[in-house]
Structures are given as C-alpha cells and as structure tokens.
Amino acid sequence: MNPEMVISVRNFRKTYDSLVAVDDLNFDVKRGEIFGLLGPNGAGKTSTLESLEGLRKPDGGSLNILGVDPARQSERLRNLIGVQLQSSGLPAMMTVEEAMQFFCAYHGVSPRFDLIERLGLIDKRRDQFNLLSAGQQRRLALALAIAHRPQVIFLDEPTAGLDVPSRIELHTLMAEIRSDGTTIVLATHDMAEAEKMADRVAILLRGRIAAEGTPAQLTAAGGGLTKISVLSEANRLHADGIAFPAVAQWLVKDEYAVFFSSNPGQTVSAILAYLEANTDPLVDLRVERPSLEERFLEITQAQR
C-alpha cells in the first residue's frame, strides 16, 4: 500500500442474508485528509464504516487501515482509530469525568481533561451521560474518540443536533486535528458540512460509489446552473430584451437581477461590460455555484 494511503478498500462486499448492502466497493483515503462518505439511508455507509472499525466482517474483498486488517487484527486497530458512533454508546450513569478516565485507561493513556474543557463540558464533568443534552453527548463522544490521539478518526453524523456555536467549534477542532496529520472519515447527511470540511467525498448509492472527487469536482461535473445575482444603481438590468451569453433563465428578486448561467465566467464578463457601457454603477455581485446538496440530489434521483 502507498505509504500516503491510510485506508484502502478493495472490492469490498457485505451482505446480510440475501440483502447485498455493499458490493464491489473501492476507495482510498490519504493521510491527513478529511474524506466524506455520503449517501441516503440504506446506501451502505454504516456497513462500510462498521467493517472498517472492525465491528463486522466483510463477505468479500479486503480492507486495510495503516497496514492492519480490521477483521483479523482488531487488537492492533484499537489504538490506531478513534470512533464517534452515531448512537450514544455510553453507559447512562457514567459521568463525563468517569467516561474520560474509563476509555483512556483502556487505551493506556492519561485522561484528556483538556478536551473536556475545550469542548465546553467542564461544568458538566460530574454530570451523568443521560443528563446531558444531545449536543453535549455528541461533544463528549467526540472528545472520547480523539482522546488517545488516534491516526484515523471515524465520525458518524458528528454535528447532528448541535447548535451553531457548537458546530463551529467542532468544525474548528476537526480542522485542527487534520492539520496534525490525522485522517478523518466523515459520514454525514449534512451536505453543507461535507462541502465545507471534506477534501474529497464519495457518494454511495445501493452499496456502490456513484460519484467520487473533491466537492468542487463533483459540483462542476453536474448539469446545475450557476446563480449570478447583480444589483446596480439604476437597475438597467431589469429591462426585458437584454441577452447575455450562456444564460438559461433570469428573473428579478429583491431588486437583484438574477441570472442562471451554464458558463458563469462568460456571463459575468458580459454583465459587467453592459453595466459599464450603460453607466450603471455596480452595487453588489454574487456568484453561487450549484451546491453539493443539489449535485447529491441530481445523482440520487438519476439513479432511481
């Protein structure tokens, strides 16, 4: 395996009786990368993650994390990976402090109370897990997943149920962890999160990869139109009969002229030239690419 590759999935297959959950799946994850695993419910994300975490055995193909086979070498895997499960996974009566001591003791490291403070749980350190809010439970789960400084972290819906400040704090922490060279596999339904955080994403559908690449590559590969919103002083763009290149449709909304273009560079140049020629100073210009969410919907609907 290439030393820069920390996860390698080859021809992976997972079945449950007659149901094929994952079939012939292939992907690699590089060191220090945030890799997003996206897909609708039942696409095979959980089966893939659980097999990589050593919780389930593959029915075919091979999995490799840092040279370790998760199905056969689970003992070696434990200190290499950190996992934040989607469900709580902690005893209801365990306090925040006890949880940190407990899991760090099993990993053979000193408790990381700094993480409890960092994730805003210091005032809750003596509270039992079942008395924490959903967001606090998720933050604790994340603290426990990274406390033993694993080389690969699996995060399953890490920001579900979190308020905006907690999401921002968690995204900052993820970026910091990545900058230390730690690899993160992020399974999420939140396309905005994947687009913001992931270096590369794979979209799983019916147990296979339907699309893979950087968020920018995926959105660029779609048939979506770029939205260009323009506000000028004299509103000359609101007049009918003006044609700009590559524009499929246009409308006026909240004083802005909004154009949907298949070639935003060409369209923006033409608009700016038009405004200058008509002595109508530009007040605001916004260009919005098709989002990953739109591309995701496009892919999933096309495959149905």
Next chain:
Amino acid sequence: MTAFFHHLAYDFRTGLRDKTQMLMFYLFPLFFYAMMGLLMGKVNPGFLTTMIPAMIVFAGMSSTLLALPGPVVSARENGVYRSFRINGVPALNIVLIPMLGTMLHMTVTAAIIALTAGPLFGAALPLAGRELAGVGVYLATAFCLASLGMLIGVISSSSRATVLYGQVLYLPSIMLSGMMIPLDMLPEGLIPVSLLFPATNSMEAFRGAAMGLPTMIDPLVAVLALLASGLIALGLSVYLFDWDSRPTGKARPKYLAALALLPFVVAMVIYLV
C-alpha cells in the same frame, strides 16, 4: 489504577446510583429480612435455625437473578458494548466485572444480615469453628448466582426475557429450596426437583457445613455443584456473549445455557441413587 479496576469501581458505583439496582441489592432484601425476622421468628421459631443462610441466599438471588441481567440487555441494546469493543474493552471484562460488582454489593448485604440477625431476632449463628466453612459456602453461592445472572443477561433478547428467565429460578427457589419451608416437610416427590435449583444446594451446604444440621445431600456435593454450575455459566456467558443486539457474527445456540444447570442434575441423581 488499571483499566480493570477503573471499570470495577465504576460498576460498583453504578449499583449505588441506579435506583433499580439499589432497590434489588439492598432495600428489597433487607426489608424482606426485617419482615421475616419480625414475623417468622414468632410464627415458626424453627425458621430461626436457618434464618441467616436463608436470608443471605434470598438477598443473593435478588441481586443476581433479578438485578444483574437487565443492565446487560440494555447496555447491548443501547450500543454500549459496541463502544466498549471499539475502545478495546475485552469481552471477559464485560462479563466478569458486573459479576464482581454484584458480588461486592451482595457481600455488604450478607454481612449486614449475618451480623444483625443474631442480636436483633435471635437467629442461630454458625457453629463455633465452622465460620470459615460458612464463608466458603457463601462465596460458592455468590459466584454461582452471579454467573447465572450474567448468563441470563447474555442470552436474553429483551428486558422482558430477563424477568422471565430470572423468575424461572427465583420463584420456585423461594418455595422449594428450604429457605421458607424445610426440605423434609416437602412432599417426597418434590425433593429431587428442589435439588435442581442453586438455592437448594446452597441451603443444604450452609445447613451441613456451617450450621451442623442434617441434610438431604452431602454438603460437599452441593458446594461442588454450585462451583461447577458457576464455572459453566461463566464460560457460556463468554462464549454466547454478543457485542450488539444485531448479531455481529454467526449466531450461537442460546439453548446451550441450560448446560449451566447440569451439575444440579448430577446432584439430584446422586441424591436419588
């Protein structure tokens, strides 16, 4: 402190935090003990000769057969064991530590009963010089009951199933083990059946080894049956343990759990021949 002792300390504290466990470890058996001491001592003075072992066995059954299995099932259902597995907690610790924690709580209750039953209710104490034999029988009983409680938790698919399996051993034991009614007062045909229950073997071992009373079976046979059953139940608990409510591997036959009662069948056969 090692991970094992962190885990054991946490498990012991849970027994004090969890109201259901607190009830079954302490409040219910000690309340029952007080009631029995106040009422049975007057209604049936013969009860006082075996009150200490009877109440210790009763408390042990409440702690193990009723209180221990439920949290095992809910931990499995809530993904706690998945989390433990990912973080390197061995299956043996998951099986052994709740057993040890329960035995510690059970020992506190047993000590309260053993130290207060004489002064408070005039219950008979073990014969002089046989106290250690009593402690030995207690340890064999605690180990056997805790292993059986864990096995019930491991094989049960739901909390309702734990109650059902627990009661299969618990309720008949109260009537047939010699705790409430002496074995020699049971219909003759029921005596061999009563020997199929761990509580009967424990009571017989206490009567013979610690109290110097006549028994239906050799106390040594009863102690060996308790130890063998405990070992089989412990081994089966590890073998049948699953990390997840959705089986992670090939499903193992749960009916094997019945093997844990095999030593008591042997004790019954020895009694019959």
